[in-house]
Amino acid sequence: MRQLARLARQSKHRLFSYGDKTELTTDDVKIARDYIAAYWPKLERYHPNDDESLLGVPKPYLVPSFTEDAGFDYNELYYWDSYFMVQGLQNKQHKELTMGILEDLLTLFERFRVIPNASRMYLMGRSQPPFLTSFIFELYQKYDPGEEWLARAIGIAKDEYAIVWMGIKKPNERLVHEGLSRYYDINYLHDLAEAESGWDMTPRFNRKALNYLPVDLNALLYRYEMDFARAARIYGDKRDATRWEQAADARKRSMNHLMWDKGRGLYYDYNYKTEKRGNISSLAAFFPMWAGMVTEQQAKQMVKQLKRFEEKGGLATTDALPLAQQLTPGALPTQWAYPNGWAPLEYVVIKALERYGYHDDARRIATKWLKNNLNWFNNNGVFLEKYNVVNPDKPPVKGVYPSQTGFGWTNSVFERLCQDYVDKPSVPAV
Numbered sequence: 001m002r003q004l005a006r007l008a009r010q011s012k013h014r015l016f017s018y019g020d021k022t023e024l025t026t027d028d029v030k031i032a033r034d035y036i037a038a039y040w041p042k043l044e045r046y047h048p049n050d051d052e053s054l055l056g057v058p059k060p061y062l063v064p065s066f067t068e069d070a071g072f073d074y075n076e077l078y079y080w081d082s083y084f085m086v087q088g089l090q091n092k093q094h095k096e097l098t099m100g101i102l103e104d105l106l107t108l109f110e111r112f113r114v115i116p117n118a119s120r121m122y123l124m125g126r127s128q129p130p131f132l133t134s135f136i137f138e139l140y141q142k143y144d145p146g147e148e149w150l151a152r153a154i155g156i157a158k159d160e161y162a163i164v165w166m167g168i169k170k171p172n173e174r175l176v177h178e179g180l181s182r183y184y185d186i187n188y189l190h191d192l193a194e195a196e197s198g199w200d201m202t203p204r205f206n207r208k209a210l211n212y213l214p215v216d217l218n219a220l221l222y223r224y225e226m227d228f229a230r231a232a233r234i235y236g237d238k239r240d241a242t243r244w245e246q247a248a249d250a251r252k253r254s255m256n257h258l259m260w261d262k263g264r265g266l267y268y269d270y271n272y273k274t275e276k277r278g279n280i281s282s283l284a285a286f287f288p289m290w291a292g293m294v295t296e297q298q299a300k301q302m303v304k305q306l307k308r309f310e311e312k313g314g315l316a317t318t319d320a321l322p323l324a325q326q327l328t329p330g331a332l333p334t335q336w337a338y339p340n341g342w343a344p345l346e347y348v349v350i351k352a353l354e355r356y357g358y359h360d361d362a363r364r365i366a367t368k369w370l371k372n373n374l375n376w377f378n379n380n381g382v383f384l385e386k387y388n389v390v391n392p393d394k395p396p397v398k399g400v401y402p403s404q405t406g407f408g409w410t411n412s413v414f415e416r417l418c419q420d421y422v423d424k425p426s427v428p429a430v
Contacts, residue, residue: 003038015378016371018312018392023363024370024422032377033418036088036411042066043085043408044097045075047119055119058107059100065385065406076118077104079128080198083135084344085408088415090142099143102135106156114164114172117196125171125186126196127164130220132157133227147234154231161224165217177272178254180213181221191332198344199336201400203321204269204280207332211273215259219287222251226292252293265301266308281308281319282337283345289352299356306361313372313392314341315349315365335399339390341369343413350417366421373414383410 016024043063049056054076062085063074082105086098109115115132117123136153139145166175174181185192194200194209197217205212225248232241258270261277266285268277288294289302308319316338336342346369353362372392377383379393385407386396396403 015375018368018371023367023425024374024418026422029370029374029418029422032374033415035377036383036415039406039411040089043406045077047075053121055108055116055121057104057119059103060097061101061104062097062408064408065404067405076120076123077101077108078118079105079115080131080344081128081409083131084347085412086135086138087347087409088412088419090138095143099139099145102139102153105132105135106153109156109160113159115160126184126192128196129198129216130160130165130224132160133224137227137230150231150234154228157224158228161221161228165221165224177213178258179250180218180254180258180270180272182211182213182272183209183217199284199317201332201334202280202282202336203318203334204278204282204284204336206278208271208273211271212278213258213270213272214284215255215267215269216284216287218251218255218259219291219293222248222255222288222293223291225251248293255288255293260298262301265298265305280321281305283309283315283317283349286349286352289356290348292355294356296356299358303353303356303358303361306365310365310368311339311341311389312368313387313389314346314369316341316389317345333397333399335386335397337397339388340386340396341372341389342386343369343407343410347413347416363421366417370414370417370421373410383407383414385410 014028016022016028040062043066044060045063046060047054047056048058057077061077062082063076064078064081064085065074082101086101089098105115108119112124114124115127117126117128133154136150136157140150164172164174165181167173168175171186172184174184176182183193183196185196188210190205190207190209191201194202194205194207197209197214204214225244229241229244229248232238232244255267259267259277261268264281266281267288268281269284270277286302289299294302306315309315317340318337320338346365350362350366353359353365372387372389373383375392376387382405384396385404388394388396
């Protein structure tokens, strides 16, 4: 605690201009990175046994945030948070922790046939955006745990894919239209299905999440299918690999038919009840690019649309909303929207740009985001769960729960982007 306080005090020495093209140096980010490294023990938990509503998992894990005097606290393991929280920790020092977090997620599925929103009994009715196969392959590549380990992990992911994301009836009624899936909650409530998206709350679904086929979810499932094909080729099963590639290709065709708007150069969530695309432009549109399912021409069009989202301090989650939509009486706060930016979405877009060779754009956005995080830290001595990218000196727009400091995925994405764009002055390899 004393070390964190000391580092926070030391940070208050310099602010960085958003407008210039000056890149950050290792000295610029050193105190912030030291602070993040010292912060991880505050976020680590170990609960091997069930305790009232908190579910036991076998290995230590990270929670998103911890503040001693906050009335809102985390003690549970979250699904998609965990994927982003390990991005800056994939090194020898944190091997046991990162492998353990993945093992906890796999164990939750083996026990409950779903990876819940978080390891709470009352959050079992929904999941969160499925990053399991990406998590598996990243650690497989980094630590080489062996093909037996990979076979078990991918086998569990296949079961999750089939039971949860391709389910057609309760408790997993997600596969609903033209081979595509939706976010869902067992209580069949739109707002709780929206919570499964992780974007709670967002204008994307107009408070009718059960009616929408989301771009991000189906791009993630395309990634699953291609990862299953990849695993099959590792084991020499060409027939199985071809089957999964065909499934991925069918999903891509459906998504391009229903969700790709050639005129606007982006993907949009599709309301299968009204048979219309949504009207909210969001960073979810870049998940297909991250997943590798777009053509070079589509990628070129999408990069041109970055101007819809790019602001002084990074990428806004959506483009600017009409004033009437911002002031709708009785509307829930939409923190997953303009003017806020979120670390996982910045990271997905940066990786999407890298994948298709747009390294200058990726570096520019990464630098803006790092400066936004760093300036807030240097001013206030903390990292946030989200940031105002339009007016970075102002706090982000609040959501339905109190704004958090800490913050697991912000810290880890900051560290990862420092590794990729500060430690390496040259363009990182695709």
